[in-house]
Amino acid sequence: MHDFPFPAIAAQANVSIMDTAPHLAGMLMVMLTLTILWGLCALTAKLIQLLLPGATPRPAQAATHPAADRLIQRLLPEDTAADITPETVAVIAAAVATAMGPRHRIISIKPPSSSWEKAGRQSVLSSHRIR
Amino acid sequence: MNKLYELWMTTGFPELQWQMGVMWIVVALLLYLAIVKGFEPLLLVPISLGALISNLPIHDFIQQPPHGNEAGGLFYYLNQGIVLQIYPPLIFLGVGALVDFGPLIANPRTLLLGGAAQLGIFGTFLIAPLFGFDLMESASIGVIGGADGPTSIFTATRLAPHLLGPIAVAAYSYMALVPLIQPPIMRLLTTDAERKIRMKTLRKVGQAEKLIFSAVVMSFCVIVVRDAAPLITMLFIGNLIRECKVTDRLVKAAQNEIINIVTIFLGLCVGLKMGMGEGGKHLFLNPQTLGILVLGVIAFAVATAGGVLMAKFMNLFCKNKINPLIGSAGVSAVPMAARVSQDVGQEYDPNNYLLMHAMGPNVAGVIGSALAAGYFLSMLK
Numbered sequence: 150m151h152d153f154p155f156p157a158i159a160a161q162a163n164v165s166i167m168d169t170a171p172h173l174a175g176m177l178m179v180m181l182t183l184t185i186l187w188g189l190c191a192l193t194a195k196l197i198q199l200l201l202p203g204a205t206p207r208p209a210q211a212a213t214h215p216a217a218d219r220l221i222q223r224l225l226p227e228d229t230a231a232d233i234t235p236e237t238v239a240v241i242a243a244a245v246a247t248a249m250g251p252r253h254r255i256i257s258i259k260p261p262s263s264s265w266e267k268a269g270r271q272s273v274l275s276s277h278r279i280r
Numbered sequence: 281m282n283k284l285y286e287l288w289m290t291t292g293f294p295e296l297q298w299q300m301g302v303m304w305i306v307v308a309l310l311l312y313l314a315i316v317k318g319f320e321p322l323l324l325v326p327i328s329l330g331a332l333i334s335n336l337p338i339h340d341f342i343q344q345p346p347h348g349n350e351a352g353g354l355f356y357y358l359n360q361g362i363v364l365q366i367y368p369p370l371i372f373l374g375v376g377a378l379v380d381f382g383p384l385i386a387n388p389r390t391l392l393l394g395g396a397a398q399l400g401i402f403g404t405f406l407i408a409p410l411f412g413f414d415l416m417e418s419a420s421i422g423v424i425g426g427a428d429g430p431t432s433i434f435t436a437t438r439l440a441p442h443l444l445g446p447i448a449v450a451a452y453s454y455m456a457l458v459p460l461i462q463p464p465i466m467r468l469l470t471t472d473a474e475r476k477i478r479m480k481t482l483r484k485v486g487q488a489e490k491l492i493f494s495a496v497v498m499s500f501c502v503i504v505v506r507d508a509a510p511l512i513t514m515l516f517i518g519n520l521i522r523e524c525k526v527t528d529r530l531v532k533a534a535q536n537e538i539i540n541i542v543t544i545f546l547g548l549c550v551g552l553k554m555g556m557g558e559g560g561k562h563l564f565l566n567p568q569t570l571g572i573l574v575l576g577v578i579a580f581a582v583a584t585a586g587g588v589l590m591a592k593f594m595n596l597f598c599k600n601k602i603n604p605l606i607g608s609a610g611v612s613a614v615p616m617a618a619r620v621s622q623d624v625g626q627e628y629d630p631n632n633y634l635l636m637h638a639m640g641p642n643v644a645g646v647i648g649s650a651l652a653a654g655y656f657l658s659m660l661k
Contacts (some may be wrong), residue, residue: 159322159326163414164409164413164414164415164418165409166406166407166409166410168409168415169405169406169407169408169409169415169418170406172402172405172406172419172655172656172659173402175655175656176398176402177657178504178505178651178655179395179398179648179651179652179655180392180395180396180499182395182501182504182505183391183392183644183647183648183651184391184392184395184650185500186388186391186497186500186501186647187388187389187391187392189389189496189497189500190384190388190391190493193489193492193493193496194385194489197488197492199487201488224550232424232583233350234583241519254490262613264636265615265619265622
């Protein structure tokens with residue numbers, strides 16, 4: 150019946166591709182279901198914005214100050230500058246000054262890494278015994 | 281002399297068979313892969329040990345059903361978790377408690393990538409009869425392409441219980457090999473420029489939205505595919521107790537104790553399916569196992585290609601481009617497939633962080649493979 154590629158067991162087959170092909174409808178069903186879920190997700194997001202405006206976290210509004218903005222532009226890569234607020238830069242500067250003294254300059258700031266990296270870093274740090 | 285003979289006959293030595301010896305070598309290989317190479321050790325170690333037990337001449341002592349007032353063997357009772365389909369949904373409870381649907385909710389179009397990766401399931405199902413498998417066996421083997429161990433076991437238990445051992449081993453082995461199987465396919469199907477596409481930062485998703493998402497998706501999916509209800513409901517119950525933020529102890533139990541205990545029992549019981557079957561036929565050492573292993577790798581490859589190609593197709597219409605590398609994460613090996621997208625992406629642009637973007641199709645793949653399994657169960661059982 151089928152001689153590719155396992156003739157011994159293929160001889161036992163009672164079905165052919167013609168029997169399985171109609172079940173590709175299942176693939177359509179999966180895609181259709183997930184497409185509808187996409188629509189439901191988008192709809193839910195819109196409804197939540199309308200009905201529960203406080204429930205959707207919005208990015209914090211950065212305090213605008215020309216000097217702070219210039220500093221951020223200089224310290225951060227272009228594509229991430231919008232995510233870091235002047236307050237964050239101030240906190241980092243204060244932490245550096247406290248830990249290392251006033252005669253240090255921040256050369257660059259890298260934005261927070263992904264939660265996976267954070268988890269990995271946390272794991273490494275927690276593996277050290279602190280006495 | 282008679283006493284010595286009787287004593288000899290009470291031992292297991294007379295019942296040793298050559299297949300058992302071969303399986304000891306297979307067990308040693310699986311343990312090597314798990315312990316030395318680190319391939320899915322949490323599953324391959326219990327599966328290997330179960331396989332070892334099932335290939336010792338002690339079947340009557342550990343697996344026999346209860347008889348009259350006599351209790352059955354321990355593994356008979358543990359095996360009921362598979363027979364009654366309790367273990368896979370419990371694993372899904374833990375997965376739901378571990379998974380954050382935020383990236384998927386923030387970028388719901390990635391649902392389509394998770395759907396396209398199910399091409400591996402249906403493509404393999406299509407060609408499996410060429411290898412001599414019937415419809416139900418073909419469906420069970422195809423689900424390996426979902427890269428979802430519990431779903432593979434859940435489907436095989438219902439449709440092809442005699443193939444459960446090789447299917448589970450293939451599913452988990454190939455899941456461990458995702459970092460080797462996927463990258464060549466991803467590179468083959470994408471251009472240099474596509475691999476460097478930087479995607480827009482995902483918005484933050486609030487608690488209310490996550491809760492509504494879980495409830496809506498669970499309800500909708502189980503209405504569409506009722507046979508997948510045990511998996512899908514447990515997945516989203518796990519996620520709902522996680523996102524409601526007031527059941528911390530339950531979440532920790534689902535994420536740790538429950539999933540770990542079930543993993544031990546599930547692994548052992550799957551390993552037990554790799555021993556001698558009825559009629560003296562070995563359940564693992566047969567030509568069908570070779571066919572399943574070949575079809576399994578085809579399923580993974582097609583699933584990976586399906587996700588990547590869908591992302592490229594969507595880029596023809598979408599203003600915000602999708603990096604096609606995240607399409608491969610549509611196979612639901614969570615989070616390994618997403619990590620592969622991240623790693624391959626960073627080879628071409630070290631500052632491109634694709635991990636959270638890839639988590640969208642990754643968790644969509646979990647839903648997609650459960651839907652595909654549900655379809656087969658509805659149509660073929």
